[in-house]
Amino acid sequence: MDDQQAALLGPADVRRLAEELSIRPTKKLGQNFVHDPNTVRRIVASASVTSEDVVLEVGPGLGSLTLALLPAAGAVTAVEIDPALAARLPRTAAEFAPALRDRLTVLEADALRVRAADFPAPPTALVANLPYNVAVPVVLHLLAELPSLRHGLVMVQAEVADRMSARPGGRVYGVPSVKLAWFAEVRRAGPVPRTVFWPVPNVDSGLVAFRRVEPPSSAPRAEVFRVVDAAFAQRRKTLRGALAGWAGSAARAEAVLRAAGIDPTTRGEQLRIADFARIAEAAAAEDAS
Structure with missing residues (x-):
């Protein structure tokens, strides 16, 4: 050998x-x-x-x-x-x-x-x-x-x-x-x-x-992953409904989604990781305003 x-x-x-x-x-x-x-x-x-x-x-x-x-x-x-x-x-x-x-x-x-x-x-x-x-x-x-x-x-x-x-x-x-x-x-x-x-x-x-690869966003990973977990916890729901608990209400979830440029009637399985990052960014921007 x-x-x-x-x-x-x-x-x-x-x-x-x-x-x-x-x-x-x-x-x-x-x-x-x-x-x-x-x-x-x-x-x-x-x-x-x-x-x-x-x-x-x-x-x-x-x-x-x-x-x-x-x-x-x-x-x-x-x-x-x-x-x-x-x-x-x-x-x-x-x-x-x-x-x-x-x-x-x-x-x-x-x-x-x-x-x-x-x-x-x-x-x-x-x-x-x-x-x-x-x-x-x-x-x-x-x-x-x-x-x-x-x-x-x-x-x-x-x-x-x-x-x-x-x-x-x-x-x-x-x-x-x-x-x-x-x-x-x-x-x-x-x-x-x-x-x-x-x-x-x-x-x-x-x-x-x-x-x-480089992360798709400068948003905190933990915050992005919270959005991901919420989106898939109830797969059959649209994001407006699935993210209601995470956002505090369905109305706020819809507002955040629209601010992120994402249709609230979309489901989680349609989104890429960069899309979830944009949702987290939009929520942080709203909290800061």
Whole structure:
């Protein structure tokens, strides 16, 4: 094996490591371990990771994706909530990629609670097989907390991938689609078959790629997101009705919408993130007058 390469985990390796750690994958933690080397190679290639990148991996599990990232990245910081998995990962790197082991840092932490100061170097890329039940909150938290993150590729449940990458007007366009658009351009990057996981999940998976963009507005993000949450809390209502609680009344909601140049009879799923920002700006201007 080349010094700058890593041996990758196959099905037998995954089961051996799981047995060694007495791990029985749980639905609660969304644990489905990838055991197909070609899949992790494809993920790393699709993520466009270079030696200039400090990669953040969330939920590395037994290390299948970690081992594929080490030769491609300048450094990898893996955030793992499970103490047993976090403790084993450096030894797995030493076993399968001895020349690259120093590129790996493992943080035993909850990805929903990590802060920029927790990282030895600012991460530039997020590449992860994310637990299905927390995928969107994790990505939103990391993009907000780590301005150094410029691009990424995550594997999530196919349905979640559709929502993350949806465009205005689509049936699944909603809060995740709009909030992610504040931070980044998001797109689907292909399907992932169930058979590459152990245990085999009962859902399909998909890859979602993102590249950071400048926010569409100088309005406070929290205020814009309050508008987004209100607009989609009652999807069937027009914005005049859906934003009534947020604005204080339907009449004020209509006035703010008209000031923002938005038809009050429109529904939330028709608006882009920039439109929601204009609503927040219009409300702030009215409050200030």
